[in-house]
Amino acid sequence: MGRWEPNARERLERAALALFVERGYDATTVAEIADRAGLTKSTFFRHFADKREVMFGGPDALAELFSDAIRTAPPSTAIAGCLAAALESVAAAFTPDRHDLAGQRRTLIATSSELRERELLKLARLGSAMADALRARGADDTTARLAAEVGVLAFSTAFARWAAPENRQPFIEIAHAALRDLQAAATALGADAEPRS
Amino acid sequence: MGRWEPNARERLERAALALFVERGYDATTVAEIADRAGLTKSTFFRHFADKREVMFGGPDALAELFSDAIRTAPPSTAIAGCLAAALESVAAAFTPDRHDLAGQRRTLIATSSELRERELLKLARLGSAMADALRARGADDTTARLAAEVGVLAFSTAFARWAAPENRQPFIEIAHAALRDLQAAATALGADAEPRS
DNA sequence: TAAGTGATGACACCAGGTCTCATCACCGGC
């Protein structure tokens, strides 16, 4: 892995994930990651804004996929249908061959509050993008925000279940089930009477 | 403000807020904050785990208030009623005299993605605490998570509206209205038919 | 062969954050 080999970014991502799994996120130095990739600290920060970002290279595109799916859904589609369409649009990214990788990534994020923070920021951006897309379809503010939150919740729980080691079900099915459950829960919560006590 | 004056923590919080407002979060150094408070960098980090945390001293107690309120609600109370009780339990913290301070804090957080990340982490912990409390009351997992998310959403939008400069309404009213709107939106979302297209 | 371009390395630098040790005020016992 010499200095001028291609795929510097990928090499850095792989080296980072490996080292994080070996020694933990905090105990791993950016210089060490760069070393293992045959590069230097300077180059690392040319490819990633900060140390956390090396774990979130892909999912940045998710927000676009989500909002595009919502925007291009047929006008007659109800809001829940938009959410389903959004989930379907990203399902292609979760193929069985990426399953193990996703699992490692998930357990790592769970161990570091620094990584957890970054994940929450990404999910919040995802939610904002969805809410914007829903408002663009004419949904009122409150509905758009709630629906976006439900969409994010459906996505993250579906992803967690899909990435679990023992899981063999395809992402799309898990996601639909999660969304369906949430919709039912929303009905129950909405129908909930005001406290009478 | 000599070395042995009391209230070091408060002095640091005040100095930090003032400097952040003057120069912005990024342009302010921890050493400068400590200087203005008549203390040193060492002491700052003895009171706050990191630079962000100086902005989140109070709200850490919110999670406890929320889950306590949910746990101690009468058993007959419906889930929406639990959320309302939780919001009521923290309303005492948002008195008119803290209004301006909260506004400054809010605009600051909006300007720094570092602070936004931390806020999201706090809100996520709040949501987890609420979900735990709801599960302890017998709610199933999906319902608990959704309801907690709705509770967090109600709280954060209510807080944003309450902290707006032109607002004069008490927090509790705004919070109830936000929760009511969200409940209505949940009904609509739940009733949403499956996509037929 | 020579100039230009883009990615990289080397290095200096700053700020956040940790750690250790000395110092000072205060408190209680004698």
Place this chain on the structure above:
DNA sequence: GCCGGTGATGAGACCTGGTGTCATCACTTA
């Protein structure tokens, strides 16, 4: 009134994340 203990602080070394600058190298095109 002196003395030792305790707790908060100051001082400063140190590491790492992150930024900026400049030189270097490979590859391309004329």
